[in-house]
Amino acid sequence: MSHTTPLSSGNGYGFNSRAPLKIAIIGGGLVGSLAALSFARRGHEVHLYEYREDIRNAELVQGRSINLALSQRGRKALAEVDLEQEVLATAIPMRGRMLHDIKGNRTVVLYDPCTHQCLYSVGRKYLNEVLLNAGEKYANIHRHFEHKLNYVNLSEGRMEFKRMQTKEVVEDFADLVVGCDGAFSSVRQQLVKKPGFNYSQEYIEHGYLELCIPAKNGEFQMPENYLHIWPRDEFMMIALPNQDKSFTVTLSMPFKVFATIQTTADLLKFFHKYYADAVPLIGEERLIKDFFKTRPQHLVSIKCYPYHYGSKALVLGDAAHAMVPYYGQGLNAGMEDCTQLMSLFNQTSLSTAEVLQQFTELRWRDAHAICDLAMYNYVEMRDLTKRASFRCRKWLDTLLFRWFPSAWVPLYNSVSFSSMPYSKCIANRKWQDKLLNNVLISTVLAVIAIIIAIYFGVF
Numbered sequence: 022m023s024h025t026t027p028l029s030s031g032n033g034y035g036f037n038s039r040a041p042l043k044i045a046i047i048g049g050g051l052v053g054s055l056a057a058l059s060f061a062r063r064g065h066e067v068h069l070y071e072y073r074e075d076i077r078n079a080e081l082v083q084g085r086s087i088n089l090a091l092s093q094r095g096r097k098a099l100a101e102v103d104l105e106q107e108v109l110a111t112a113i114p115m116r117g118r119m120l121h122d123i124k125g126n127r128t129v130v131l132y133d134p135c136t137h138q139c140l141y142s143v144g145r146k147y148l149n150e151v152l153l154n155a156g157e158k159y160a161n162i163h164r165h166f167e168h169k170l171n172y173v174n175l176s177e178g179r180m181e182f183k184r185m186q187t188k189e190v191v192e193d194f195a196d197l198v199v200g201c202d203g204a205f206s207s208v209r210q211q212l213v214k215k216p217g218f219n220y221s222q223e224y225i226e227h228g229y230l231e232l233c234i235p236a237k238n239g240e241f242q243m244p245e246n247y248l249h250i251w252p253r254d255e256f257m258m259i260a261l262p263n264q265d266k267s268f269t270v271t272l273s274m275p276f277k278v279f280a281t282i283q284t285t286a287d288l289l290k291f292f293h294k295y296y297a298d299a300v301p302l303i304g305e306e307r308l309i310k311d312f313f314k315t316r317p318q319h320l321v322s323i324k325c326y327p328y329h330y331g332s333k334a335l336v337l338g339d340a341a342h343a344m345v346p347y348y349g350q351g352l353n354a355g356m357e358d359c360t361q362l363m364s365l366f367n368q369t370s371l372s373t374a375e376v377l378q379q380f381t382e383l384r385w386r387d388a389h390a391i392c393d394l395a396m397y398n399y400v401e402m403r404d405l406t407k408r409a410s411f412r413c414r415k416w417l418d419t420l421l422f423r424w425f426p427s428a429w430v431p432l433y434n435s436v437s438f439s440s441m442p443y444s445k446c447i448a449n450r451k452w453q454d455k456l457l458n459n460v461l462i463s464t465v466l467a468v469i470a471i472i473i474a475i476y477f478g479v480f
């Protein structure tokens with residue numbers, strides 16, 4: 022049975038008495054399909070335009086990572102549309118990092134030894150399918166696959182799409198155009214032309230390439246409840262478990278290092294030197310095939326402000342704040358956009374223009390903060406995790422978190438296992454660092470004073 026309003030609604034327009042809008046969502050990826058569902062549950066007429074074919078019929082997911090780490094913010098957004106349990110039912114919990122050193126030794130660093138929270142590895146395709154399937158229950162969602170947005174007039178809400186099959190150009194109008202069309206957003210391209218719109222992008226000099234550790238005899242070849250990391254200073258490799266008992270492996274390194282690997286001999290030499298324990302797991306033949314099959318992909322970090330234009334347009338997810346993937350927060354942040362936007366839409370006293378304005382003001386600092394944190398975490402993952410000082414800090418953080426669970430929340434926990442605004446996570450970390458530095462300096466000074474006192478025979 023299809024319905025246009027949620028069962029829990031007490032009135033004709035869903036969760037509130039806001040008049041229904043015609044909303045065009047551009048991009049039917051993870052954030053777009055969640056946004057479509059969220060708006061439909063509030064009674065709006067939703068048109069979901071996606072450039073690619075319906076992912077549910079696609080054999081191969083083109084583009085980005087095969088699996089993703091889902092954490093608290095994404096879970097919360099899924100819970101709001103009653104899908105959290107369905108998604109978690111097939112997700113694989115990852116309780117910590119398993120670090121592989123160059124000799125093949127493995128060390129476990131749990132994410133949260135105190136409250137045992139974990140990340141969940143979920144398939145991108147599966148998650149997208151769950152969201153699209155959930156949307157099928159709503160007759161007020163109209164799906165238009167293989168429609169590529171060519172142009173949008175933001176003032177008029179007029180959009181031009183190219184039908185990918187026929188190459189025909191079709192037009193549509195909407196009260197509100199929501200760009201969920203990813204890092205290279207066409208909607209944002211129009212926002213950039215508006216006065217007062219600030220935009221910056223930064224490509225990092227590192228690229229990534231996906232490999233695979235297949236299942237062996239129907240079993241995982243490494244412990245599955247961890248995010249595996251091979252930190253190697255300037256570069257690194259990570260692996261996340263999949264439902265089919267394989268691991269998706271992501272090799273990240275500077276393009277100049279990728280460029281040194283031109284032949285199978287180069288590749289095997291490189292892997293035997295840096296990732297020797299992974300070679301038998303991947304298999305030499307498969308390694309060669311997968312490595313040379315694709316070229317390393319670029320990674321970009323994008324910040325902009327504002328996220329909206331009047332009452333007519335808005336960008337969400339990667340379209341608003343693409344980030345490098347090293348905090349595993351891109352999707353989680355995009356889903357949190359939906360949670361925060363919907364809480365504003367629920368306030369019926371606000372006009373659409375006010376909702377969008379408040380969304381920008383509520384969100385931009387945190388979106389910029391998580392872009393910065395994602396950059397920082399790349400250094401932490403490939404370099405700092407190996408250091409004794411990192412483990413010592415982790416141990417201290419865990420101890421203090423155990424003693425003062427509400428006052429001392431370590432950075433990783435606040436980002437991944439809470440909904441604390443990202444900018445507050447950074448501020449928190451700053452005062453924690455300051456306090457620890459002061460304690461360290463005081464301790465060193467006290468020890469020096471004691472040594473001097475002993476030397477001069479004061480005691």
Ligand code: FAD
Binds near residue numbers: 207338349
């Ligand atoms: P996208 O997923 O990019 O979807 C955009 C959609 O819009 C696509 O379906 C596209 O076809 C469509 N589209 C584009 N242009 C048009 C157009 N002109 N007309 C119509 N449709 C259009 N995040 C995490 O939280 N955890 C992780 O572990 C994680 N790992 C990652 C690993 C890698 C290697 C990468 C690259 C990213 C990772 N991310 C992770 C980030 C995450 O993938 C993104 O943040 C997330 O996919 C953003 O979703 P989105 O819907 O905003 O954009």
